[in-house]
Amino acid sequence: MSVKLPRIAVLLAAYNGMHWIEEQLASILAQTGVDLTVYISVDTSADGTQVWCEQYASDHASVIVLPPAGTFGGAARNFFRLVRDVELERFDFVAFADQDDIWHPDKLMRATSIIRNRHIDAYSSNVTAFWSNGSTHLLNKAQPQVEWDFLFEAAGPGCTYVMSKKVIEALKSSMRTNWQQLQSVSLHDWYCYAFARSHGFSWFIDPEPSMEYRQHERNQVGANKGLSSLISRYKTIHDGWWFSQVQLIAQLVGREADPFVRGWVGLRRAQLLRLSFSAWRCRRRRRDKVFFFCICWATALIGTKVR
Template sequence: MPMVKPRVAVLLAAYNGMRWIEQQLASIQAQHQVDVTIFISVDLSSDDTQAWCEGYARQHSNAQVLASPGRLGGAGRNFFRLFRDVDISPFDFIALSDQDDLWHPDKLQRATEYLLFSEPQAYSSNVTAFWPDGRRRLLDKAQPQVAWDHLFEAAGPGCTYVLAAPLASAFKVHLCAHWDAAQAITLHDWFIYAFARSHGYGWYIDSRPGLDYRQHPHNQVGANVGLKSLLQRLSRIRDGWWFGQVALISQLIGRPWAVLPGNGNLSRRTLLALFSYATQCRRRRRDQWMFRLACLLATFTAGYEG
């Protein structure tokens, strides 16, 4: 008797994706030892992505394209729309997909096998970034998790996320209950990781890369490498965006850092306290030093009081 393959719903968020989406879909269809159904949501695009995807779905019985949502304005809102509108109840696992990567054939098999035979309810992995000029670089996100890292960073790129059904369903309920406020969250992968960790769901970060992570000028969030990337991130700290996202996510998951002063509010006093807790706020040593710098920049430039 053949073994029943895990049923995986792949939620794919697309926007102006005509250059890459066919290759991405081919890599999803080539997954080993899983039963895949692909759900595609296309943010209002200026190319033919919506029409092309609808044609693709007519030719592939395991692909569905959601009705056009109009202009959503970002990948985060597009993934939230997918969680809200797709019936995930028939599936064993939920995986997230960008439109422009290349999945390794065993990506979902490796993730689902790990989740089937271990305690964690969520899986993510390292990725190999690649550029049009042929450069390739491993992006290592698999450092040991620390007490509060989920409040300050994601578990790696969201395109590597695979969630077991109980966690995915719980997140969907929570998201829908906080729908309006969640629209201000830019990074869906950070929010999902924060929800999972803060609600007691174990999370495994695999050191083995499961996909090739395409880098191009239109990435909403790309590889964190190079001086340009560093300056962009420092700018977002100085203008208050990054810690604003920290505060919003903390509030929405109902788990403010109560051990720190200020009752979870981002005051100067809280930021200075966070400076001393850097090793519990980011996983990687280099990022812990950057976190200390972020706390100092926010303390003196972002207009926090108290």
């Protein structure tokens, strides 16, 4: 008797990806124990990515390239377009993919097995960052989830996300309703995690890395590692981007009226100071809890260019 394999739609957002996309697609198509279809949306590119992907799709029946839809200006809008435009009803799961990583052969089989065996709704995992000089670093995002982490951080890199049918159906419906506001969200992985958790869906963050996470100068968001990353994160907070995204995501996922959120969402000085004492409820990793506490105080005392 044949075993029914989980049907998975892999949504891949591409942009000027000719250096890496062939290797990435090969690792996706080499997945074991699943029945997958890859959908590619190409942001307007100058290196021939669209034409190359269309030719690749003509040679691979399980790869479909969406027609050009203009310039997105960032991966988030491209992923939102994929979720909105791809017919996902026949799939059991939906996974996100970047154009430049290398997936382990059992990535999707492990993710879907964990979702089914643990009776959860969505999955993400740790990754192994790697650089062209051969160095590697485990990016550990699998600390225990806390009450409000989803409003302040993602569940790890979006390219590890695998979501069940009921999560993606609810997400897609909400995205269509809030499409214009959604265009201002900069990070699709943060938003999708916030949506799932805020709507009562369970999420598992796997400590086992599921892929090699390529680091290069064109990464929109790369490995959060070292002092330079910490300084970069502080700059995004000081210029108002991070807190503006927190406010927007809280609104889009319907948590603005929650008493906890109402207590700080205006980002006034006293509110930020009060929020600092909830750091342990807002970030997963101990280092990030301390950083969160300090940032709340620094923003309250120095100010920020909240947009």
